[in-house]
Amino acid sequence: MTSRVTTFTEPAALRWQSVSPAAGAAMLAVLGLLSSDYVTTVLGFAFIYAIFCTGLNFFMGYTGQASFGQSAFAAIGGYGSAILCTDLGWDPVLALFATMALSGVAAVIVGYPTLRLRGHYLAMATFALGLIVYEITIEWTSLTQGYMGYAGIPPLGIVGFELPTVKHQLVALVVLALFGVAVANRLRRSRFGRALAAIAGSEPAALALGIDVARYKLIAFVIAAIYASAAGSLFAHFVGFISPEVFGVTMVVQSFTMLYLGGIGTVWGPMIGAVIVSVLPEALRGLKEMQDIAYSAILILVLIFVPRGLAGLSSLFARFRRNTEPL
């Protein structure tokens, strides 16, 4: 079958594996704090994408479905937060939750008919959803200011206390991303997570065991949408400016690159992928113009040669360790 489902109950001996990525994320954060604002910004993007991909992983990794239009929900979050905070003076946190709820509702409405589709049809339908929202963000200028984009969005704050610098915000983003991963991890190791894994494994078998496949798919889709929305809102606050291009097809391809590179279906893969894919082009400064080409090329190579991603490689490593332990 597919290679995207991985086993969801790690033996206790391997628990340390889930501590080390968290420690790694914390170290990156510290590194970000000690470096220039530019590095901090790059890392901030990485953790925003980590949130987006962790959500997408619910739907694609755990449940084995595909959504090529998750950017739509990021756009709802981003534009929602921008409008609520800039025009209506809402508190960013309040706007964050409100847009997450809105995205969840939108996901239920579009997901209900769409998720009955399979294979190419599901892929194309979700792709179309993303494109529709993209077109709307361009054309509905009175709401979104079209190509010009939406500027002057206030930075993230916690009930009245603004986070004044990018460094403060990076800390907030790392905490939120880790929280997002923790939630994903809890959900995965449960009856709910098992039901998703069952759907990824074999829908007929899942149905025969009494799993309401349509319902669980929808829940996974909604969770993915809520994560995407949060990522969109955080992006808006972090940069202070959004435009339609931010939530375009490139976002889809970028997030897929992260997901597949990091290891689809694993808990930490999305974050690992997000950090690597965000930082890599910065390391190769000269590539600036060719960033998208590089993303696409990396994605294609990963899809061909390491479809299980880096997390897949790390499990090889783990097995190797276990085998050598008795010596």
Next chain:
Amino acid sequence: MPSTIEILQSLVNGVGVGLIYGLVGIGFCVIYNASGIVNFAQGVFVMLGGMFCQVLMSQLGLPIILAIAITVPLVALAGMAMELAIVRPMLHRGATLFAIILATLAAQIMIERITLLGFGDRPRTFPDFTPGGPLRVGEVAVGYQLFWILGCGALLVVALWLFFNRTRTGRALRACSQNREAAQLLGIPVARMMLVAFALSAGLGAIAGVLVTPTQYTAYNVGTPFGVSGFIAAIIGGFGRAGGALAGGLLLGVLQALAIVALGAGFKNVAALSVLLVVLMLFPNGLFAGFSLGARVHSK
């Protein structure tokens, strides 16, 4: 309230662009039938067709006939490269369906960005194949290029029919589409047939691009709308059927043209995409049975 003239005019325009969608749709079907894959990068061939042709004409001063004669094989080669470099190794390794779709999407973005680097983001166009026009029927203007589109479209349909029914290669391709394993057993070189399918499909896209560019423009990013519209055409026509895709394209083109009259040009893509969603949802398994689109492409 739009006038009758406006509506008639938009219908005429819709037929032209609809035929183009139909050709792109046929391109989808050719690859799908041969390989079980929906190539999300299909629209990029349309873009490349218009782009190469325009560059050859404007920068090398080639006459249009020569430019087309070079462009179409060139784009067909690009299609073959995509098959050899991306699709074949993935199928070979038993990649999942979504992974292959994603790879073709990535290929599209890669080609678009390379085009952007090479030729810039300026929209380009070239004149109608024959100067003069438009022909006036009452108050409705019919550009000469529309006749080229209709004529070439009809010729292509005949040529495709002859190819699939009268040539060895065409018949072998059809055999692959009915049952790949059986075709393999009959000694048909299935792998080579996929290469042929990608070349044919890319060539069709290129012709569509060359035909349509004089009526609008080409730019590095026109691929996605054409690709999506072609896919919609293929779906309306019952995925896998060339004639159906053509009819589906015409229907979509006309609907889209009417949507422009009713809603304004800005929302024409939204309208087309909504048609896609509606068709997909009303016919979740396709309009015709027998094409199991949910199946995995390759099982080890």
Next chain:
Amino acid sequence: MALLSVDNVTKRFGGLVANQSISFDVGDNELLAVIGPNGAGKTTLFNLISGFFPPTSGTVRFDGRDITGQPSHKVAAAGLVRTYQLVQLFSQLTVAENVEIGSHRVTRGGVGGALFRPDWFRREERSVREGARELLHFVGLEGQADLPADKLPYGRQRLLEVARALAAKPRLLLLDEPAAGLNTQETEALADVITRIHRGGTTIILIEHDMSLVMKIAQRIVVLDFGKKIAEGTPAEIRAHPDVIAAYLGGTEVVDA
């Protein structure tokens, strides 16, 4: 009262009548076998009973309730659990995880429980894990609990599928050719497992081609041929039934002549 009653059920696929006016009852804690030549319509019958697709006409009642045309996950949730003719394991998950998923029907935890992990949730998870271990022991797979399911030899995959279905604590278990492709020892192990399940109080309907297995463990047998029920009775009665012999000797002409 019968646990399952199939009443005058017909299924057409276009012109083909895969099941034609089939009726039979299954009592509590019975072990019924459904036999018939290839293409007789046995799997179709299972699909109709388990809600995989609705019958063209007729009704299916389970535990006194009309379940005709209900979606399969609802039917399963009511306690009617099936296996498939072609093994449908969660192949990337471990053997133990496969069985743990089977307990979905008899557990409650949702998103809230998973997030906040209250006591009842932890207890439930623990009992799921323990239950899975016991079931693996029951079918003799305890040694392979942590192996990926697709690494099991084929015969053991079939046992795993049965264990997974058992985790759902079914009231009625439908087994579609569980012994297909098994060697003699494996078939014997499976027969032993089925007998023990039955003795434990579970009602079973078994589709099977292996006649010696059927004759050994079934209490009653329903015979299908060309979509029709041609006989029903005890193994001894079926063995002597002229239509059954004719069907298995190839062609109903023998009977007509």
